[in-house]
Amino acid sequence: xxxxxxxxxxxxxxxxxxxxxxxxxxxxxxxxxxxxxxxxxxxxxxxxxxxxxxxxxxxxxxxxxxxxxxxxxxxxxxxxxxxxxxxxxxxxxxxxxxxxxxxxxxxxxxxxxxxxxxxxxxxxxxxxxxxxxxxxxxxxxxxxxxxxxxxxxxxxxxxxxxxxxxxxxxxxxxxxxxxxxxxxxxxxxxxxxxxxxxxxxxxxxxxxxxxxxxxxxxxxxxxxxxxxxxxxxxxxxxxxxxxxxxxxxxxxxxxxxxxxxxxxxxxxxxxxxxxxxxxxxxxxxxxxxxxxxxxxxxxxxxxxxxxxxx
Amino acid sequence: xxxxxxxxxxxxxxxxxxxxxxxxxxxxxxxxxxxxxxxxxxxxxxxxxxxxxxxxxxxxxxxxxxxxxxxxxxxxxxxxxxxxxxxxxxxxxxxxxxxxxxxxxxxxxxxxxxxxxxxxxxxxxxxxxxxxxxxxxxxxxxxxxxxxxxxxxxxxxxxxxxxxxxxxxxxxxxxxxxxxxxxxxxxxxxxxxxxxxxxxxxxxxxxxxxxxxxxxxxxxxxxxxxxxxxxxxxxxxxxxxxxxxxxxxxxxxxxxxxxxxxxxxxxxxxxxxxxxxxxxxxxxxxxxxxxxxxxxxxxxxxxxxxxxxxxxxxxxxxxxxxxx
Amino acid sequence: xxxxxxxxxxxxxxxxxxxxxxxxxxxxxxxxxxxxxxxxxxxxxxxxxxxxxxxxxxxxxxxxxxxxxxxxxxxxxxxxxxxxxxxxxxxxxxxxxxxxxxxxxxxxxxxxxxxxxxxxxxxxxxxxxxxxxxxxxxxxxxxxxxxxxxxxxxxxxxxxxxxxxxxxxxxxxxxxxxxxxxxxxxxxxxxxxxxxxxxxxxxxxxxxxxxxxxxxxxxxxxxxxxxxxxxxxxxxxxxxxxxxxxxxxxxxxxxxxxxxxxxxxxxxxxxxx
Numbered sequence: 001x002x003x004x005x006x007x008x009x010x011x012x013x014x015x016x017x018x019x020x021x022x023x024x025x026x027x028x029x030x031x032x033x034x035x036x037x038x039x040x041x042x043x044x045x046x047x048x049x050x051x052x053x054x055x056x057x058x059x060x061x062x063x064x065x066x067x068x069x070x071x072x073x074x075x076x077x078x079x080x081x082x083x084x085x086x087x088x089x090x091x092x093x094x095x096x097x098x099x100x101x102x103x104x105x106x107x108x109x110x111x112x113x114x115x116x117x118x119x120x121x122x123x124x125x126x127x128x129x130x131x132x133x134x135x136x137x138x139x140x141x142x143x144x145x146x147x148x149x150x151x152x153x154x155x156x157x158x159x160x161x162x163x164x165x166x167x168x169x170x171x172x173x174x175x176x177x178x179x180x181x182x183x184x185x186x187x188x189x190x191x192x193x194x195x196x197x198x199x200x201x202x203x204x205x206x207x208x209x210x211x212x213x214x215x216x217x218x219x220x221x222x223x224x225x226x227x228x229x230x231x232x233x234x235x236x237x238x239x240x241x242x243x244x245x246x247x248x249x250x251x252x253x254x255x256x257x258x259x260x261x262x263x264x265x266x267x268x269x270x271x272x273x274x275x276x277x278x279x280x281x282x283x284x285x286x287x288x289x290x291x292x293x294x295x296x297x298x299x300x301x302x303x304x305x306x307x308x309x310x
Numbered sequence: 311x312x313x314x315x316x317x318x319x320x321x322x323x324x325x326x327x328x329x330x331x332x333x334x335x336x337x338x339x340x341x342x343x344x345x346x347x348x349x350x351x352x353x354x355x356x357x358x359x360x361x362x363x364x365x366x367x368x369x370x371x372x373x374x375x376x377x378x379x380x381x382x383x384x385x386x387x388x389x390x391x392x393x394x395x396x397x398x399x400x401x402x403x404x405x406x407x408x409x410x411x412x413x414x415x416x417x418x419x420x421x422x423x424x425x426x427x428x429x430x431x432x433x434x435x436x437x438x439x440x441x442x443x444x445x446x447x448x449x450x451x452x453x454x455x456x457x458x459x460x461x462x463x464x465x466x467x468x469x470x471x472x473x474x475x476x477x478x479x480x481x482x483x484x485x486x487x488x489x490x491x492x493x494x495x496x497x498x499x500x501x502x503x504x505x506x507x508x509x510x511x512x513x514x515x516x517x518x519x520x521x522x523x524x525x526x527x528x529x530x531x532x533x534x535x536x537x538x539x540x541x542x543x544x545x546x547x548x549x550x551x552x553x554x555x556x557x558x559x560x561x562x563x564x565x566x567x568x569x570x571x572x573x574x575x576x577x578x579x580x581x582x583x584x585x586x587x588x589x590x591x592x593x594x595x596x597x598x599x600x601x602x603x604x605x606x607x608x609x610x611x612x613x614x615x616x617x618x619x620x621x622x623x624x625x626x627x628x629x630x631x632x633x634x
Numbered sequence: 635x636x637x638x639x640x641x642x643x644x645x646x647x648x649x650x651x652x653x654x655x656x657x658x659x660x661x662x663x664x665x666x667x668x669x670x671x672x673x674x675x676x677x678x679x680x681x682x683x684x685x686x687x688x689x690x691x692x693x694x695x696x697x698x699x700x701x702x703x704x705x706x707x708x709x710x711x712x713x714x715x716x717x718x719x720x721x722x723x724x725x726x727x728x729x730x731x732x733x734x735x736x737x738x739x740x741x742x743x744x745x746x747x748x749x750x751x752x753x754x755x756x757x758x759x760x761x762x763x764x765x766x767x768x769x770x771x772x773x774x775x776x777x778x779x780x781x782x783x784x785x786x787x788x789x790x791x792x793x794x795x796x797x798x799x800x801x802x803x804x805x806x807x808x809x810x811x812x813x814x815x816x817x818x819x820x821x822x823x824x825x826x827x828x829x830x831x832x833x834x835x836x837x838x839x840x841x842x843x844x845x846x847x848x849x850x851x852x853x854x855x856x857x858x859x860x861x862x863x864x865x866x867x868x869x870x871x872x873x874x875x876x877x878x879x880x881x882x883x884x885x886x887x888x889x890x891x892x893x894x895x896x897x898x899x900x901x902x903x904x905x906x907x
Contacts, residue, residue, distance in 0.1 A: 021735075284448055
């Protein structure tokens with residue numbers, strides 16, 4: 001306690017400082033409180049401003065899209081309206097069939113490979129793994145139009161396969177893969193080490209532990225990531241725009257040119273025929289509903305996983 | 311050997327373990343490694359193919375692509391200035407809008423919204439981010455653009471200096487660089503909010519209570535303690551939003567007007583790199599395709615740069631908060 | 635109510651010197667569930683008062699009521715009266731920000747602001763309250779850092795980030811930060827629980843030396859610490875309905891040597907808790 005004397009020193013004039021501080025503090029108090037209130041109100045306003053477009057968008061979607069939905073919308077192929085029959089826009093069955101085909105093929109290409117790469121990143125400490133991790137993260141944010149350019153150069157042009165569902169699903173698979181890889185790596189890394197060690201202690205081999213213990217435990221995380229990847233791919237226009245060819249008839253084979261929901265929206269949004277411009281809203285509503293269902297499923301799956309773990 | 315049977319036993323176990331490890335190498339690890347290598351090849355192919363296809367343009371018309379005005383199909387010259395400036399212009403304005411509204415939104419979600427509602431809002435933000443961009447484009451084209459043409463643009467043109475700021479095309483275009491910026495801003499808002507909300511929410515409660523205990527008002531706590539602590543992560547969120555904005559394609563293609571005449575006033579129609587590729591690729595051949603590929607290379611560099619900066623910043627923020 | 639009076643009857647019998655804060659039948663509840671209640675005692679000016687009791691007895695909850703830190707917690711409600719200089723801090727003519735400049739707080743884990751320098755940390759309270767005058771800030775920084783026995787080791791590196799200090803130094807910086815506003819009361823919530831024994835000892839010495847300048851209220855889990863440094867002692871215990879309540883309040887000497895309630899004796903002897 002050698003510094004006791006020193007400690008007591010400031011006490012003498014301490015209250016002079018206190019008085020001045022209290023005086024100044026009191027004089028600016030009202031302004032400080034007012035500023036605080038104002039800024040918090042502005043933040044609340046920002047929240048409302050952010051919510052307005054969402055509400056407007058959903059309202060327009062439902063208002064314009066719902067009247068379009070009938071049996072013919074889903075089951076007939078589209079037609080170009082003519083002066084004689086300006087309202088004959090047909091349905092969007094070609095786009096629905098095309099979207100389904102593209103999604104299925106892209107999933108087949110992307111999901112197994114994405115999961116394997118994700119497991120590799122989680123279980124390997126190699127230099128290759130750390131490079132691939134950065135690549136996956138960068139690719140996950142890459143503009144989707146670039147996947148279209150890639151698919152065009154490689155599939156349509158170099159391999160001379162032409163405009164086809166295969167080229168489109170290749171572009172979508174390149175888009176989905178990084179998302180699946182990242183989700184899988186996180187899910188596998190989150191599996192507690194104790195589980196792995198328990199398996200090894202029972203004499204299981206490394207790959208058996210990986211296949212029978214680690215992957216099933218990580219499954220829900222992997223599924224969540226995969227659903228999110230699919231929901232992103234379903235809604236993408238830019239990558240498929242350059243390579244799938246489009247067309248009015250229901251086609252689904254890998255080497256056929258196909259259409260897709262986003263593509264038909266993009267192409268008809270500026271149509272000169274009011275009937276087509278209206279029909280586009282129906283397609284948009286179906287697309288958004290599908291994407292929302294997928295996202296919500298992924299989210300519910302993710303929270304259920306957390307509850308199980310708790 | 312017979313003298314040390316226990317050692318032998320240990321040795322056997324070690325051999326067994328070694329064998330199992332090599333057995334693993336023979337197929338399971340081989341499959342994983344094969345997948346990883348395949349992904350590596352695809353990634354290299356992704357970058358390489360686009361670059362390779364653009365090579366003719368870089369070799370012969372590189373300067374024109376970077377600085378030329380005007381794009382004349384099908385034989386060129388192919389000037390990319392309108393697209394490059396249009397991309398930066400729309401992205402930066404969109405970013406300003408999104409950061410301004412998004413920061414306020416994140417603060418409101420963390421500090422004003424009751425805990426029970428927070429999850430619902432987080433879900434809504436996620437859904438908003440999941441809406442396909444073509445739907446935003448459709449909405450911008452069909453709903454916002456008539457409104458811009460009839461109401462907003464005449465109002466903006468009545469401002470002093472409006473001609474300098476926005477340009478006055480003489481006729482009212484609904485689709486314009488300004489509308490593209492607004493739609494982009496709305497589209498990247500969820501991306502920005504998702505990260506900035508998380509970064510703000512993980513600022514330790516300790517620090518907030520310490521500043522409250524020193525007599526700080528709520529806004530002072532946010533301004534002097536929360537935002538500075540979250541600063542690096544917020545910059546990370548900003549760059550991620552910027553990376554998204556530069557890459558957005560079909561929405562911009564629908565609402566920007568799709569004109570490449572390098573007229574950068576906000577009320578004029580214009581275009582961006584990604585939108586221009588989407589709009590012209592279908593009709594193009596030969597040299598024009600190479601020029602569009604070259605625009606793709608520029609877009610890739612821009613996007614990869616921004617997303618690398620973003621990742622570095624967010625990672626640094628995670629480390630800082632781990633120490634705190 | 636009569637029951638409360640009998641339990642804490644000793645309050646009346648202590649009449650030494652001036653009083654800094656008075657608690658009258660204070661209770662805190664969250665979403666209608668009582669966390670602590672029946673707290674009636676006086677905090678003597680320029681003394682160290684300790685709040686002791688096992689986990690869940692509501693010590694920290696009670697302490698945080700003394701500078702209205704529960705205000706921002708949704709569903710939190712404080713009833714009864716807490717008087718500072720005779721003024722009710724919840725209903726009297728005092729704003730919450732002013733109250734907090736008069737009743738400072740030090741937390742369990744050292745929590746200097748990581749983005750600020752040592753100097754900026756020390757004067758952060760003054761800056762929050764609108765003081766911009768350089769001379770005043772410099773004076774307060776030096777005086778508070780001296781009071782926290784930190785001046786000699788940091789005076790040459792005031793512009794360095796506070797996160798470069800050791801844990802014990804960080805906690806003393808947090809004390810300096812609170813002292814810079816020259817509060818009348820300093821609340822300390824287990825201020826040494828995250829520190830090593832040497833750093834703990836230095837903080838304890840500091841508390842004793844601060845008595846001449848400020849009234850200290852400390853929550854502690856450490857019986858020896860309470861016995862060593864405090865003048866008065868409040869013992870809280872979790873009741874059958876899982877709400878904490880005040881069992882006994884008296885001089886530390888009496889609580890530890892000759893308590894009225896047998897549960898106090900059991901606790902201070904380490905028979906439970």
